[in-house]
Amino acid sequence: MDIQDVIRQQVTSNPVVLYMKGTPQFPQCGFSAAAVQILKRCGVSAIAAVNVLEDDAIRQGIKEFSNWPTIPQLYIGGEFIGGSDIMREMFESGELQQLLADAGVVKSAG
Template identity: 65%
Template sequence: MDAVQQRIDAMVKANRVMLFMKGSAQFPMCGFSGRAVQILKACGVQNFETFNVLEDPDVRQGIKDYAQWPTIPQLYVNGEFVGGSDIMMEMYESGELQQLLTQ
């Protein structure tokens, strides 16, 4: 595991809810990232960590390799990859995401 992968792994493991996104929770820089933040808030999650991939090109590419997932945003809960905004929306609509977040 290279240095970028180690940094990503440390962030994922250090935060119960970790969202790699474009922009910040306060100022999302793409519609998908904004939707991911809104879904988390709709689930009642107030405290979650975000990382703005636009500020670090190494992490922007590295996170895609880390999860073997081509798009951003990416949500991790309890160290496990959940998915991007489409998967988050599907899980939210089914109630699965709320369950995962309250465990």
């Protein structure tokens, strides 16, 4: 299976996928740590996290898959959302919580 197929399968078989450096328990960079904190503050308890430091093919492949050069990368319902800066902006506006509620991952705030 080609790496793009592996990534496609990961993002479509999990409601929330975070491609990050490290793990939610032990993030290996500040941006990945921020992304995990934002998801936790939204009420996401189970994050399907993919540690890009463990697999160079995934690390390079995810950048090509999303056409986005940096890690972390968040996917909700198979859709690419963005990195930690975009996640922060969406969290502050309430948009991220709504997306997560729509995906059935967290209870709706309203």
